[in-house]
Amino acid sequence: MKKLLAAMLCGALATGTLAGCGNKAEEKKTEAKDDTLKVALCVTGAVNDMGWCQSAYEGLKLVEEELGCEIAYTENVQAADMTSAFTEYASNDYDVVIGHGFQFGDPALEVGELYPDTKFICIESDAAAENVASYVMKCEETGYLQGMLAAGMSQTGNIGFIGPVQGASLVKIMNGYEDGAKEVNPDIKYQTAWTGSFTDTALAKEAAQAMIDGGADVIGHCANESGTGALNAAQDAGLFATGDSYDQSALAENAVLSSAVYHVPELIKTAVTDIKEGNFKGEVKELGMAEGIVELVYNKAMEDKIPAEVKEMVDAKEAEIKDGSFKVPCDTKDRAGK
Template structure:
């Protein structure tokens, strides 16, 4: 893997963001006081961040809160969790609330506010929420905490880890198959284990197809800054990359836009992102977070909660590639067959994608 040196100076300003794990727009609800307001309003049945046009005050279901690091309409990582929250409201009769753009400094306070306001289940969507869940969980033993992509477990804390490296591997194979320059680009936000494994999987898959391929990489330091991701992708494109991948949450939209503007290919992440850049996106890694969240909450309702770390992948139907959409005619039949064959091997257990969480750059 080759880190794009040209990005070093331009992205140095993001170093301070690494400690916080996400950038926070000034006008978003991230402060503890605002999170408390959200929880209190929801508890009182007043105006809250519940889904518009739905009744979120069912007396029969659990009170479930969601915390995400970005916006719930990002057509990516955060929206996948929000879709899950809407699913537990609709199918399980739960009362719901959520807080967007939760930075690392606010995670403990936001969790505490929801627990103190009587929420039965608090979900943290991202590896960063693991330690806050353990800390607050000790103070509120009757509240269940669910963490996605963390490794936290306790009597009232459970984590679900998705094998995102599997779809990362397939995307890398596809990208290498479609590249004419022999150069790819991949952009991530911060070097958390759940993100590093995707980037490494992407590189490993690409090198299965072309051992000599060059994978340029960059960590922008932000989950939400689309301009930074676009800057990074543009630098890679100028350096010869003709396929761009990402695992950068909301900020990844900038990378996709850069690819489409340059007339090259890209792969999406977390959600079927085809509509964001239909002239560029070959496919997307899709994580079935809605069903995962519904199952986790249903288990709590049914008294089957286990304070463990569960790892789920393609074999369980939790991660998969999105359809090729309009790109199906662009991708050669033999390439599609290659990807399908490898996907089936992963599902059956015939091939195991290495889960490498050690940064290579």
């Protein structure tokens, strides 16, 4: 059953439960003003995952608080349900429907044809039409930097990286991680795995453990909620790891060296502001480190574990990315089995 919820969850999130899960959203108690935008969000996992989905939920709350939008969301949306979730929001007169992930591109184009008065925003997709726009983050940039860090910290010359479900927006991170690692150590062994799930932490932990058994001493991921399992495997083994989407230091504070932080709230605010001010364009927009949307954040508790020369190397490359003197390759071709 779809979990359509009015976003009034602060107390629920604090207790780790989602009040009203599985039930239709309650109507807002106050009447919306004529110029109030109704904005809905669809995510593939839980909105309290301390990662990809939570970052989008925080963006939804941001547009409610700062732009006065009326909001709702659906979590744990499976691929087979994306079209119906979009249709339900559009048919209920939502002005903006946001799909958080590349998988929402085709459903947005399909439903967008039927509901031309609704604007559809897809994050990390390549979908574009008169009423459909995609906002793409240059996540490969932080992938590259974290790959350099992983290679610089590895004592075995063997690192691992775990993804959830194959898609261009995730493959580019996995490839960026490899490219960065090989800039530091061209002969490094790079183990990769796709779990096939955005939420199954056990699968990611199992994949990470297999890599550790195979000699990897640094584990990275872009596996959404399931990536927590990979971080835990690294910490349990007394090894290093890198986080993704959110500052994940607290999830494995004795393992996580750094996190790739995607400022999705600001991205969502930018998209909704474009619509609110009449500046919407049906196109694909790319934003990265130079625009402040993608950021590398170190775990302060682990910074003393990183040799000065390694951190200086990574920081120097970050500066080159920001000033445009170095462009990280955006390779979306799966390299598995190469």
